[in-house]
Amino acid sequence: MKKDLDVLLQAHNLDALLVTGPAQHNPAMVYLTGGAYLSSAELIKKRGTAPLLFYHPMERDGAASTGLKTRDLNDYHLSALIKEENGNQIKALAIRYRRMLADLGLNSGRIAVYGQQDAGTAYAILSELQKLMPEMTLVGEMEDSILMQAMMTKDESEVARIRHMGQITVEVVAEVADFLTSQRVRNETLIKPDGEPLTIADVKRRINLWLAERGAENPQGTIFAIGRDGAVPHNPGSPGNVLKLGQTIVFDISPCEAGGGYYYDFTRTWCLGYATEEAQVVYQDVFTVYNQIVSELRVNTLCRQYQQRVCEMFEARNHPTIQSNPRTQEGYVHGLGHGVGLFIHERPSFAITSGDTDRLLPGVVTTIEPGLYYPERGLGVRLENTFWVRPDGQMEILAEFPLDLVLPVN
Amino acid sequence: MKKDLDVLLQAHNLDALLVTGPAQHNPAMVYLTGGAYLSSAELIKKRGTAPLLFYHPMERDGAASTGLKTRDLNDYHLSALIKEENGNQIKALAIRYRRMLADLGLNSGRIAVYGQQDAGTAYAILSELQKLMPEMTLVGEMEDSILMQAMMTKDESEVARIRHMGQITVEVVAEVADFLTSQRVRNETLIKPDGEPLTIADVKRRINLWLAERGAENPQGTIFAIGRDGAVPHNPGSPGNVLKLGQTIVFDISPCEAGGGYYYDFTRTWCLGYATEEAQVVYQDVFTVYNQIVSELRVNTLCRQYQQRVCEMFEARNHPTIQSNPRTQEGYVHGLGHGVGLFIHERPSFAITSGDTDRLLPGVVTTIEPGLYYPERGLGVRLENTFWVRPDGQMEILAEFPLDLVLPVN
Numbered sequence: 001m002k003k004d005l006d007v008l009l010q011a012h013n014l015d016a017l018l019v020t021g022p023a024q025h026n027p028a029m030v031y032l033t034g035g036a037y038l039s040s041a042e043l044i045k046k047r048g049t050a051p052l053l054f055y056h057p058m059e060r061d062g063a064a065s066t067g068l069k070t071r072d073l074n075d076y077h078l079s080a081l082i083k084e085e086n087g088n089q090i091k092a093l094a095i096r097y098r099r100m101l102a103d104l105g106l107n108s109g110r111i112a113v114y115g116q117q118d119a120g121t122a123y124a125i126l127s128e129l130q131k132l133m134p135e136m137t138l139v140g141e142m143e144d145s146i147l148m149q150a151m152m153t154k155d156e157s158e159v160a161r162i163r164h165m166g167q168i169t170v171e172v173v174a175e176v177a178d179f180l181t182s183q184r185v186r187n188e189t190l191i192k193p194d195g196e197p198l199t200i201a202d203v204k205r206r207i208n209l210w211l212a213e214r215g216a217e218n219p220q221g222t223i224f225a226i227g228r229d230g231a232v233p234h235n236p237g238s239p240g241n242v243l244k245l246g247q248t249i250v251f252d253i254s255p256c257e258a259g260g261g262y263y264y265d266f267t268r269t270w271c272l273g274y275a276t277e278e279a280q281v282v283y284q285d286v287f288t289v290y291n292q293i294v295s296e297l298r299v300n301t302l303c304r305q306y307q308q309r310v311c312e313m314f315e316a317r318n319h320p321t322i323q324s325n326p327r328t329q330e331g332y333v334h335g336l337g338h339g340v341g342l343f344i345h346e347r348p349s350f351a352i353t354s355g356d357t358d359r360l361l362p363g364v365v366t367t368i369e370p371g372l373y374y375p376e377r378g379l380g381v382r383l384e385n386t387f388w389v390r391p392d393g394q395m396e397i398l399a400e401f402p403l404d405l406v407l408p409v410n
Numbered sequence: 411m412k413k414d415l416d417v418l419l420q421a422h423n424l425d426a427l428l429v430t431g432p433a434q435h436n437p438a439m440v441y442l443t444g445g446a447y448l449s450s451a452e453l454i455k456k457r458g459t460a461p462l463l464f465y466h467p468m469e470r471d472g473a474a475s476t477g478l479k480t481r482d483l484n485d486y487h488l489s490a491l492i493k494e495e496n497g498n499q500i501k502a503l504a505i506r507y508r509r510m511l512a513d514l515g516l517n518s519g520r521i522a523v524y525g526q527q528d529a530g531t532a533y534a535i536l537s538e539l540q541k542l543m544p545e546m547t548l549v550g551e552m553e554d555s556i557l558m559q560a561m562m563t564k565d566e567s568e569v570a571r572i573r574h575m576g577q578i579t580v581e582v583v584a585e586v587a588d589f590l591t592s593q594r595v596r597n598e599t600l601i602k603p604d605g606e607p608l609t610i611a612d613v614k615r616r617i618n619l620w621l622a623e624r625g626a627e628n629p630q631g632t633i634f635a636i637g638r639d640g641a642v643p644h645n646p647g648s649p650g651n652v653l654k655l656g657q658t659i660v661f662d663i664s665p666c667e668a669g670g671g672y673y674y675d676f677t678r679t680w681c682l683g684y685a686t687e688e689a690q691v692v693y694q695d696v697f698t699v700y701n702q703i704v705s706e707l708r709v710n711t712l713c714r715q716y717q718q719r720v721c722e723m724f725e726a727r728n729h730p731t732i733q734s735n736p737r738t739q740e741g742y743v744h745g746l747g748h749g750v751g752l753f754i755h756e757r758p759s760f761a762i763t764s765g766d767t768d769r770l771l772p773g774v775v776t777t778i779e780p781g782l783y784y785p786e787r788g789l790g791v792r793l794e795n796t797f798w799v800r801p802d803g804q805m806e807i808l809a810e811f812p813l814d815l816v817l818p819v820n
């Protein structure tokens with residue numbers, strides 16, 4: 001949790017965090033500022049002290065709205081530095097960082113760096129800064145970073161925000177279900193009032209509208225994929241596809257708070273009107289495995305154990321899995337879940353292979369999303385809910401919605 | 411333009427581009443792939459050859475949809491590499507890059523790196539890669555990058571997409587104007603049908619809805635800032651503020667194509683019902699300077715000359731400017747414009763100080779947005795249109811809308 005940051009800094013022998021970039025759609029900066037209308041900012045959190053936010057003067061109100069201690073970036077005279085460095089912006093920015101760090105007494109030690117930025121620019125500036133400050137070690141990390149570790153467990157205010165996005169999600173999903181079931185059918189195809197077939201693009205337009213009505217954004221886009229498209233996990237659906245009865249539709253929706261805040265993640269698989277025998281069998285396997293694994297979730301357990309368990313259960317039902325064949329594109333082809341927060345994918349990880357040691361700690365918010373995929377049979381099924389591991393160790397679905405396969409139509 | 415990339419690579423003595431990250435809301439990857447449903451990918455463009463896109467198998471359909479040559483990232487066995495490197499993901503990813511590059515015959519030379527990524531992660535992986543490939547130079551750049559240079563001039567298909575976003579923008583702005591002018595007024599305040607005062611939050615919710623109806627996203631958020639808020643250029647407006655007659659409202663809207671494509675940028679300043687004498691005077695100065703500078707725009711001219719010229723014009727009207735006082739927070743406090751494309755802010759730059767040599771080349775799409783800001787008088791005015799420098803050298807506003815200050819109300 002965020003309150004553990006100082007302890008984590010200490011445990012990882014880090015003296016400070018440096019975060020760069022906007023305070024919208026930039027999880028590290030949103031996490032440390034609470035989110036604000038800042039298109040470009042810098043933040044340094046020295047261990048044991050409150051963060052200091054550096055802002056551009058045009059954005060002084062956004063900086064002030066965070067309630068953090070702030071400093072005007074213009075105090076560092078970047079234009080003059082660029083001139084002194086003969087137009088070398090990268091050198092000038094590195095010198096500015098050195099001065100900002102020095103103003104906080106950070107002249108040596110270890111500093112972890114975060115924030116969305118152009119990869120090449122980050123590499124250039126940070127390499128230059130490292131050269132300028134040989135006594136200082138700049139630390140870049142991945143999922144093992146202390147920020148990802150802090151973010152993995154949520155406090156109640158964060159859970160409330162994720163729950164709110166979950167509420168919006170299931171409201172919108174209900175709108176979609178109502179909308180689909182109220183269409184006319186001709187030749188086993190949903191037909192709009194104008195007589196034209198309803199398309200995936202039509203449905204997605206409405207989803208974005210219903211999300212916008214509720215103040216949510218949808219930067220990841222929605223997966224609404226019918227038939228063979230739904231059998232490739234990240235195929236978002238072909239815009240021009242029509243909605244035929246009896247085909248499986250994978251509907252995976254993951255909106256976030258406006259400005260790039262907390263996400264929710266949710267998937268249902270639907271058949272309009274009826275399901276084929278084949279679809280029912282595959283659905284039933286996913287449904288059974290989903291329910292079984294959810295009943296087995298226990299606080300503090302290693303996440304990868306559940307991935308292994310799900311592979312065993314699917315294999316026992318004669319489905320290929322990435323455990324039996326790591327390159328399979330049929331059967332169970334992905335991880336069981338992932339943390340959800342300011343990133344749509346964050347810790348805990350359920351991967352078996354990478355030796356992850358993530359556990360279902362209290363405060364974890366994670367998806368559970370088994371699925372089966374058969375591209376050659378034009379058939380995909382995934383069921384996903386987002387769970388909170390409560391402080392009392394119980395698992396709680398943050399937004400309830402029926403798991404039914406068949407959506408009846410008129 | 412994109413077609414110049416090979417020439418630019420040659421001119422900058424670069425052998426290849428390496429682009430990382432998703433193909434949504436990630437300008438470099440969108441530019442080179444055309445945009446696709448890819449949550450994480452790698453792309454290498456070797457000079458003189460077509461780009462090669464590396465994808466995760468769950469996203470093979472998204473990769474195929476780009477029409478590019480593709481390769482499955484699983485061919486590089488990352489999990490096995492991580493195991494070999496005792497769990498060191500960063501080392502494993504660097505080794506994977508080395509292998510990907512080697513498969514394209516890239517074992518030495520200079521490679522420029524792009525794409526939105528966590529700054530620390532980028533620094534760690536690229537530093538590791540640089541160590542692994544001492545014969546290779548990894549190049550990170552800023553605005554001077556060849557990608558930013560290529561992006562600065564747009565081909566007609568790009569301009570068509572920006573123009574489409576402009577059309578959506580002015581439609582939504584017209585909706586907002588109609589909505590505001592049709593409200594009731596009580597005590598000089600707009601009142602909703604339920605008798606409550608209309609707030610900035612109400613207006614912004616509708617803006618997002620009207621954008622969503624038209625298939626646009628709004629990741630930057632809208633500035634709709636009344637009175638003193640509008641006098642701080644990037645203050646987005648206080649959600650609870652009511653809409654009083656006679657106060658200046660700065661309305662700056664910059665939607666983009668769904669999935670993180672091309673932007674449009676647009677600002678008007680409105681007074682509901684009437685404008686004070688003071689507001690009229692300031693508005694008139696901005697309006698005059700806007701029209702004058704627009705009439706002076708000439709193809710191939712240095713952009714910074716216009717910034718200088720605008721400062722002179724405002725100073726002649728007794729307004730402080732950042733030229734007369736670089737730290738001023740009153741008067742004219744920002745640049746005259748910026749390029750608009752896959753980034754909301756890109757080249758050309760109009761900054762005087764950084765020695766920029768950007769010109770109004772044919773194909774440039776740029777905002778022109780003079781403004782005046784008087785926080786202590788609770789008064790801000792900005793007028794902004796987005797212009798295309800056409801191949802014939804003429805300037806064209808990509809979406810027309812009246813510049814009027816006063817919106818009459820009932």
